[in-house]
Amino acid sequence: MKNIQDILKSAPKAKQRSFKKGSIIQSAGDLKTVPIYVKKGLLKSYLIDNNGKEHIYMFAPENWIIGDLEAIQYQQPAQLFIECIEDSEVIAFEKDCLFNTQLDNEQLAENAQTLYRRIGRLQRRVLMLMGATAADRYQYFLETYPELPNRVPQKMIASYLGIMPQTLSTIRKKLASPK
Amino acid sequence: MKNIQDILKSAPKAKQRSFKKGSIIQSAGDLKTVPIYVKKGLLKSYLIDNNGKEHIYMFAPENWIIGDLEAIQYQQPAQLFIECIEDSEVIAFEKDCLFNTQLDNEQLAENAQTLYRRIGRLQRRVLMLMGATAADRYQYFLETYPELPNRVPQKMIASYLGIMPQTLSTIRKKLASPK
Secondary structure, three states, X not given: OOOHHHHHHOOOOOEEEEEOOOOEEEOOOOOOOOOEEEEEOOEEEEEEOOOOOEEEXXXXXXXXXXXXXXXXXXXXXXXXXXXXOOOEEEEEOOHHHHHOOOOOHHHHHHHXXXXXXXXXXXXXXHHHHHHOOXXXXXXXXXXXXXXXXXXXXXXXXXXXXXXXXHHHHHHHHHHHOOO | OOOHHHHHHOXXXXXXXXXXXXXXXXXXXXXXXXXXXXXXXXXXXXXXXXOOOXXXXXXXXXXXXXXXXXXXXXXXXOOOEEEEOOOEEEEEOOHHHHHOXXXXXXXXXXXXXXXXXXXXXXXXHHHHHHHOOHXXXXXXXXXXXXXXXXXOOHHHHHXXXXXXXXXXXXXXXXXXXXX
């Protein structure tokens, strides 16, 4: 069974690119967008609301896929910005290469598991935004991204969780203090 | 190309069942849960938070699939309740039957599109909960569920959108009044 990186290596339209920290590689309104596999580095996608406030939709460290899947699937202009938080190496690809009919059935079934996992994560994220306390939200972040607490500024984590940076600071202090 | 209902007809473990309005067919904490295809009727899934408040995760009218995909995918106890808003006929199935290796490649690729569409919808829902005005949220509901505004009580729509029922009432009155 191949992993996604191996599949992308043989995908005809996949393109590897390098970006410096701070590069914005997709902007809201872009008409042609594709999903991006992260080989190395760290990216974030975010929405800017009508009041100019940034809301982080997701982080993508190594081996994650990031993209505006609604825009890609429904052929709409992008809603999300995608920006490199660290110097990053990525592979831009066509989403259908994961379900290319040249792949064998077992591979297709395996790739479907990747989509199921993403749906499971998104379900949790919706429920978190609707009904979870700030402390539970931070717990969810730690479970989803165990490698990120010290790689991402606190302000960004708070934006991702939909809580105030001060609230997050209080939660982190409590977790760090001896019981 | 078969549609999902046709695939389920030939799936060995799929079970058709009928439920009366008000039946709760899955509860938080249930250990064995499966996705459910809606043949007829209308269901909702919801979370009850620590304060006893209900948050509606989704509605599922005819041809939708409803389930606790996080619980199914990660083999965890269910977080969501699933309840019939109307008398309903459903087919409970094993999620992997949509990616059974006996299906041909084109069918598998087609079924993957169903998952992509769900991810696109969930992305929109997360962004809506983070950064959209109440009026934009209601617009999103109308686009996602054009057949539901008169089938679902206003209180439930407000719960789904994460807004107060009074706010929704004001929005609906504005939309109904001549300009």
